[in-house]
Amino acid sequence: MKPERWNDPTKKIIPHQVGFTAPPHDFDAAPHDFLRIAPEGVGAHGRLIHAGEYAHQLSQRVDNFHKLEEVVHCMSNAGADVVGQVGTNWSHAGGKTPADIRGFCDRMEDTYQVPLHMAGMSLVEALHSIGAKSIAVNGGYFWPDWREGTTRFLADGGFDIHYSGNFVDHGLMATQDEVNEATWIFPGDFAMRSFEYVAKQAPDADALVIIGMPNFRRADGLPLRPVSILREIEEAIGKPIIASDCALYWNIFRTLGVAPQGDLPHILNTLQGDKT
Known part of the structure; x- marks a missing residue:
């Protein structure tokens, strides 16, 4: 108590x-x-x-x-x-x-x-709050079993999954071992490139979801602000983007x-x- x-x-x-x-x-x-x-x-x-x-x-x-x-x-x-x-x-x-x-x-x-x-759970609640019915999942750095489990969790939450994939599926990195070795830190341009790929795979999805927000880096090695990244990508793609x-x-x-x-x-x- x-x-x-x-x-x-x-x-x-x-x-x-x-x-x-x-x-x-x-x-x-x-x-x-x-x-x-x-x-x-x-x-x-x-x-x-x-x-x-x-x-x-x-x-x-x-x-x-x-x-x-x-x-x-x-x-x-x-x-x-x-x-x-x-x-x-x-x-x-x-x-x-x-x-x-x-x-x-x-x-x-x-x-x-x-x-x-x-x-x-917050991701499920946030998506319901904007009235999303169908989603596309950007798995980012998530290992395949993490991504598959989270995608199943979102489906259990009532959403129609139009696409789900991670950086390897997007062609940004060759293997999951390479992704894991990065220790959650990735070049800043991965953000836009990965979401552009996901959007093309699921043009009819109501919203795009990133289930594990990577630590994106500027050219000088300092962190990029996640909120600024997402707003820029939202404006470019024209769909709501919800990060966990x-x-x-x-x-x-x-x-x-x-x-x-x-x-x-x-x-x-x-x-x-x-x-x-």
């Missing part, structure tokens, strides 16, 4: 406190990217799930899924107002469905008085009751519409 003292806003260091959890052995960019678009008065804290041996296998996500509850418990004790789970592929691990994840998140909130939003991380941020902002600011992709702009 959440400590009673956190109900007193004068005891909180930051008015709106957000906790993030990420997979083991992975320094995730999500808290940093989130704070770049968060309004004043929102703070973030991250906590990695601990696993001594970890190779990003889906079976390991199943074995460690219970540790998500440990993170929510810790964040509740520390006074977090909401927790966001980064890593879309955790939602579908072990064959879980959106109904399974909704039930798990509801139980976390009932037990610890802190809402939990998982990236995969951005869908998660959207859910967090909705829970906090605050509006984001700055250069935002489509799904965060829907939040501003909700508040008018």
Whole structure:
């Protein structure tokens, strides 16, 4: 149960406190990217799930899924107002469905008085919020079994899948081993090139989805801002683009009751519409 003292806003260091959890052995960019678009008065804290041996296998996500509850418990004790789970592929691990994840998140909130939003479930909710019925999936760096599982999860969420493929399928890299060796970091031009490919494969899809947001780099090696990339691609392609991380941020902002600011992709702009 959440400590009673956190109900007193004068005891909180930051008015709106957000906790993030990420997979083991992975320094995730999500808290940093989130704070770049968060309004004043929102703070973030991250906590990695601990696993001594970890190779990003889906079976390991199943074995460690219970540790998500440990993170929510810790964040509740520390006074977090909401927790966001980064890593879309955790939602579908072990064959879980959106109904399974909704039930798990509801139980976390009932037990610890802190809402939990998982990236995969947020993607389903965000797509429903814009009325999408059919989608095309940009798997980015996702391994084939990650991509297939997440695509199945989205289909279970009620969407007609017109296409699903990753950087290897797009012809941007030769093998999955080459993709894995990049450690989630890719040239900035991969973003536009991959989405252009996906859009051509599914011209009738209502929206394009990227299920694992890569860390795209500028020519000088510094990170590109994900929100700026997505907005530029949306304008070029002419279709809504929903990224799993951005869908998660959207859910967090909705829970906090605050509006984001700055250069935002489509799904965060829907939040501003909700508040008018």
